[in-house]
Each structure stands twice: as C-alpha cells, then as structure tokens.
Amino acid sequence: EIVLTQSPGTLSLSPGERATLSCRASQSVSSSSLAWYQQKPGQAPRLLMYGASSRATGIPDRFSGSGSGTDSTLTISRLEPEDFAVYYCQHYGSSPTFGPGTKVDIK
Amino acid sequence: EVQLVQSGAEVKKPGESLKISCKGSGYSFSSSWIGWVRQMPGKGLEWMGIIYPGDSDTRYSPSFQGQVTISADKSISTAYLQWSSLKASDTAMYYCARQTISAAPIDYWGQGTLVTVSS
Numbered sequence: 001e002i003v004l005t006q007s008p009g010t011l012s013l014s015p016g017e018r019a020t021l022s023c024r025a026s027q028s029v030s031s032s033s034l035a036w037y038q039q040k041p042g043q044a045p046r047l048l049m050y051g052a053s054s055r056a057t058g059i060p061d062r063f064s065g066s067g068s069g070t071d072s073t074l075t076i077s078r079l080e081p082e083d084f085a086v087y088y089c090q091h092y093g094s095s096p097t098f099g100p101g102t103k104v105d106i107k
Numbered sequence: 108e109v110q111l112v113q114s115g116a117e118v119k120k121p122g123e124s125l126k127i128s129c130k131g132s133g134y135s136f137s138s139s140w141i142g143w144v145r146q147m148p149g150k151g152l153e154w155m156g157i158i159y160p161g162d163s164d165t166r167y168s169p170s171f172q173g174q175v176t177i178s179a180d181k182s183i184s185t186a187y188l189q190w191s192s193l194k195a196s197d198t199a200m201y202y203c204a205r206q207t208i209s210a211a212p213i214d215y216w217g218q219g220t221l222v223t224v225s226s
Binding site: 001033035037039044045046047050056088090092093094095096097098099100101 | 144151152153154168169202206209210211212213214216217218219
C-alpha cells in the first residue's frame with residue numbers, strides 16, 4: 001500500500017498570498033492517479049484536482065497542480081478567504097490512500 | 108444533478124450491529140462505483156472500500172477487510188455500510204462517495220453519517 005505524507009502540516013498565510021502544498025508518496029506513483037481534495041469544517045470533501053494537474057469541474061484557475069515520481073504539489077496562486085481549509089492528496093490506484101492533510105489557516 | 112443522500116446519525120452501544128445507507132440519484136447508479144470513507148473525530152480521511160452495484164464486485168482496503176461489509180441494492184440505487192459488532196473506535200463520520208471507475212478520484216460525496224458508539 002502506498003503511504004502519502006503531506007507537508008507542511010499547517011500553513012499560515014494571509015489572503016492574497018501564494019500557497020504551496022506538498023504530497024510525497026512512499027513509492028513512485030503515476031501522476032495520472034493523484035488527486036487533491038479540499039475540506040471545510042462541517043462539510044464533505046470536494047475534488048479539486050485529478051491526474052495531478054487537471055482541475056475538477058468548477059474549480060477556479062488559481063488552483064494548479066503538478067507532480068512526477070514520488071512528489072506532487074498543489075499551488076493556490078492567490079488565497080481567497082474561502083480557500084482556508086484542509087487539503088488532502090489521494091492516490092487512487094488499485095488500493096487508494098489519502099495523505100494526512102495540510103491545514104491552510106489565516107495568519 | 109448527481110446526489111448521494113446518506114441516512115441519519117446513529118448512536119449505538121458497543122457490540123451492537125448497524126447498517127447505514129447511501130442513495131444515489133441523477134446518474135446511472137449501476138454503472139459507477141460507490142465507496143465509503145471514514146473520518147474519525149478531528150482526523151483525516153481513510154478510504155474503506157468500494158462496490159460496483161452493477162455486479163456487486165467489492166474491494167476493501169486492507170485496513171477494513173473483515174471489519175465492515177459493503178453492499179448495494181441497485182434496484183433502489185442504494186449502497187450500504189454494515190458492522191456486525193461495533194466498537195467505540197468505530198465512532199466517526201462516514202461518507203459515501205462516487206467513483207466513475209474503480210481507479211478514479213471521488214467526484215461526488217454524500218453529506219456524511221455520524222456514527223457514535225458509546226456505552
């Protein structure tokens with residue numbers, strides 16, 4: 001089973017700043033099998049990115065993703081107030097797993 | 108519009124059995140996979156397993172194999188997550204979630220069912 005680690009655990013930033021979130025896999029994964037989700041308190045998660053770099057329907061273009069090998073990155077170019085949330089990466093291959101999450105909070 | 112509507116919150120005692128449900132609408136229920144994701148209080152997401160309602164092909168995470176049972180009734184577009192003997196450590200929010208194929212991201216989520224197990 002692939003184990004995902006995310007860093008940092010918490011990212012404290014101000015609106016308008018750039019956020020860079022990392023996800024590292026315990027072994028090389030296909031970038032086509034990597035997704036990112038956003039979860040706000042009291043809500044179900046929401047799909048942001050899939051295939052490492054494809055935005056899900058309705059996701060604004062300030063969100064972007066990249067990755068290869070064991071490392072993937074989610075970037076939020078300019079944080080909006082609604083972007084403060086917890087972000088999870090997921091490998092959705094034959095035995096899906098989630099990373100532990102990165103909390104983006106207001107500085 | 109795709110919707111996954113889950114059954115309501117449950118409060119149970121250790122050792123009791125439980126079956127929670129997830130009803131899909133707005134898409135061909137039999138032709139997509141439905142999975143379950145656990146979120147323990149204050150913790151992250153854990154993928155539990157999935158089922159293809161069309162033929163009941165079911166796959167479990169190694170962590171949940173033998174601990175829960177996933178089933179589906181395609182005639183009423185409903186998937187289930189079942190426990191035969193609950194433990195306090197089963198206390199969590201459980202989300203149902205749709206995947207278009209078995210190796211696909213989750214594109215739709217249910218609203219969650221909170222299960223509390225306490226004596």
